[in-house]
Amino acid sequence: xxxxxxxxxxxxxxxxxxxxxxxxxxxxxxxxxxxxxxxxxxxxxxxxxxxxxxxxxxxxxxxxxxxxxxxxxxxxxxxxxxxxxxxxxxxxxxxxxxxxxxxxxxxxxxxxxxxxxxxxxxxxxxxxxxxxxxxxxxxxxxxxxxxxxxxxxxxxxxxxxxxxxxxxxxxxxxxxxxxxxxxxxxxxxxxxxxxxxxxxxxxxxxxxxxxxxxxxxxxxxxxxxxxxxxxxxxxxxxxxxxxxxxxxxxxxxxxxxxxxxxxxxxxxxxxxxxxxxxxxxxxxxxxxxxxxxxxxxxxxxxxxxxxxxxxxxxxxxxxxxxxxxxxxxxxxxxxxxxxxxxxxxxxxxxxxxxxxxxxxxxxxxxxxxxxxxxxxxxxxxxxxxxxxxxxxxxxxxxxxxxxxxxxxxxxxxxxxxxxxxxxxxxxxxxxxxxxxxxxx
Numbered sequence: 001x002x003x004x005x006x007x008x009x010x011x012x013x014x015x016x017x018x019x020x021x022x023x024x025x026x027x028x029x030x031x032x033x034x035x036x037x038x039x040x041x042x043x044x045x046x047x048x049x050x051x052x053x054x055x056x057x058x059x060x061x062x063x064x065x066x067x068x069x070x071x072x073x074x075x076x077x078x079x080x081x082x083x084x085x086x087x088x089x090x091x092x093x094x095x096x097x098x099x100x101x102x103x104x105x106x107x108x109x110x111x112x113x114x115x116x117x118x119x120x121x122x123x124x125x126x127x128x129x130x131x132x133x134x135x136x137x138x139x140x141x142x143x144x145x146x147x148x149x150x151x152x153x154x155x156x157x158x159x160x161x162x163x164x165x166x167x168x169x170x171x172x173x174x175x176x177x178x179x180x181x182x183x184x185x186x187x188x189x190x191x192x193x194x195x196x197x198x199x200x201x202x203x204x205x206x207x208x209x210x211x212x213x214x215x216x217x218x219x220x221x222x223x224x225x226x227x228x229x230x231x232x233x234x235x236x237x238x239x240x241x242x243x244x245x246x247x248x249x250x251x252x253x254x255x256x257x258x259x260x261x262x263x264x265x266x267x268x269x270x271x272x273x274x275x276x277x278x279x280x281x282x283x284x285x286x287x288x289x290x291x292x293x294x295x296x297x298x299x300x301x302x303x304x305x306x307x308x309x310x311x312x313x314x315x316x317x318x319x320x321x322x323x324x325x326x327x328x329x330x331x332x333x334x335x336x337x338x339x340x341x342x343x344x345x346x347x348x349x350x351x352x353x354x355x356x357x358x359x360x361x362x363x364x365x366x367x368x369x370x371x372x373x374x375x376x377x378x379x380x381x382x383x384x385x386x387x388x389x390x391x392x393x394x395x396x397x398x399x400x401x402x403x404x405x406x407x408x409x410x411x412x413x414x415x416x417x418x419x420x421x422x423x424x425x426x427x428x429x430x431x432x433x434x435x436x437x438x439x440x
Contacts, residue, residue, distance in 0.1 A: 032106050035091050043107040047100070050092065058160060058177040059084060060194065064096045064103065072158075073135040136175055143178070155192050162197070167243065169204075179216065184243065189214070248378040255371045262338045262363045269335060270359055272414070276339035277346075279410040288402070291336070291409025298329070332415065336407025341366030344403075370403045371396065 035041060039050035039062070047065040062085075063070045069092055070076070071084055082089040095103065136158035143161040144151055151165050153174040162178035163170060170182045173190035179197035180187065187201040191211035198216035199206070206220045266273055280287055306322060309315030342359065345366030374396030381389030 031091075031094060035095060035106060038088055038091060041107050043104060048095065048103045048106060050095070052088075058158075058196065060175070062092055064092065067096050069093070069096050074137070153193075155190070167246070244378070244382045248375075248382055251371070251375055251378050255367060255375065258337075258371070259364050259367045261334065262341055262367055263360055265335055265338045266342065266359050266363045272335060273339045273342050273359075273363075276336055276407070276410045276414045277343040279413055280340055280343055280406055283410075283413070284406060287409035287413055288406045289409065290412050291405035291407070294408055294412055295405065302326070332411045333404060333408040336409070336411030337404050338363060338407070339410060340403045340407040341370060344369050370400055373399055 032041075035050070037053075039052055042049040042051065044063070044065065047063065050062040050064070052059050052062075060072045063073075068075060069081060071081070076084065078089075078093065081092065085092060095106065098106070136156055138154070138157045139160060140153075140157060141160045143164065144159060145162075145164045146166065146168065148167040149165075150168045151163055151170045153159055153163065153170075153172045153176060155173040157174035159174070159176045159178075161176075163172070163176055163180045165182045165185070165187075167184050169185040169187065170180065171188045171190070172180060172193045172195065174192070175194040175196075177196050179200065180195050181198075181200040182202065182204055184203040186205045186207060187199070188207040189195065189199070189209060189212035191209045193209075193212040194215075195213070196215045198219065199208075199214050200219045200221070202219075202221045206218070208214075208218075302322075306319065309319050309322075342363050343366065345362035345364065348354075348365055348369060349362060373392060377389050377391075377393030377396050380392050
């Protein structure tokens, strides 16, 4: 009996192979369904191409040619393939183990022509030419974020992350697996560019050439190419969106520094600040004219002084004092501005009935009040528009200039009156109050 079984078993296997003659050409059961769930299968002359179905995939195409696996034109080992494809690597490897007839069966489903079954032969349609793939040999992993600096992604580069640019342009010729966002400048997508996420051009132009592929949404917010309107003029006057944000931040920072410096000056020179503030009220026109004359004559007097000191042997060593003299003059102007801020803050405190007589509060409130119109102009440029921002900003700068000029003139006047010697004595005598005449 055992001998009979040993003779029948080989005979049975031979008959089975004859009945299922095409079985050797068929892929393993269920493999085609599993591959088709993850990839679109395209027949090639020497193998197959697998195109991921997921739009968010970081892989453009996998090619299996004569058992060699390439991903986006780059040959990978088994370990590298698992790093790129993850769980899909096992499916690709199984496809690479198939012979050419079995790989064709993945495309045709195992049936060719009008008949199927045992002995069916495969006669697939002419193989589609392999798509023109661009080799991305350089990989940059992680997001790219730039402030005021241009970003360029070359044709042979792939960025595995997002690209975000503030205040400058982006030139994309390669592949970006995430989103591309540009604020306030131009975004260009070259003919070989691939963006698998969204493309956002905010406050700038989007230049998308033929062939550029975007798998996500395309959003263009702000000025477009050739647009001439209020926003276009506003961009010319105030810059792009990022420039406006930068301008607002710079104004806030400048006022904050002025408040801190003003508080220091008020702490160490309160007497001088109060006296200069009194002169801005007693003689505002005279102080303003002196301040304006000081600004006009500053550069000519400085140049003349340097020339005179340079041509004289005695004056050459004194040239080292010129920078200190300039710093001293700037300090005088700063003290004058603090005096004006002290006067303005004191008036506001009195008008609104605030319960404080602190010199520091008066100085801080005065600095904010002087710069408030400029700050409102910057806010309007960011939130409302050009036609509101321009007059507010212009008025704000004018008010600040008047405050600096008036304070500078009052400080020079105070310094002149405090000079020792006959000049100061005559000046103090001229400004001294006149005693009332005696009663008869």
